[in-house]
Amino acid sequence: MTPQPNGKVTIVRTERGLTIAGTRITLYDVIDHLKAQYPPKFIRDVFNLTDEQLRAALSYIEAHQTEVEAEYQEVLKSAEETRQYWEERNRERFARIAATPPRSEYEAVRVKLQERRAQREATKQ
DSSP, X not given: XXXXXXXXXXXXXXXXXXXETTSSOBHHXXXXXXXXXXXXXXXXXXXXXXXXXXXXXXXXXXXXXXXXXXXHHHHHHHHHHHHHHHHHHHHHHHHHXXXXXXXXXXXXXXXXXXXXXXXXXXXXX
């Protein structure tokens, strides 16, 4: 879709959206990190990209900023709708789980965790 000077395609459209060729990393993943103000080197390392792949992604985002941003907003909207759907669908289940009393066989572990948390808090002060 977006050829480099060497003839390689670097950004392709898949069922997931605009994707870095040869990966499952979408440009929307990269944009999430850019908006969180992570430096390019960190983004490259997080996604295990080459310098060439990251440059291609950043160049594409810059060159097609309006279209990519519009798609990114659609992806965010869709993700929020999906999150709300599943939260609503599982609301009763989560309430049942929260109302269930703790299992007695885990009490020793729970006490140990509370002791460690108290020790950590004491060393912070």
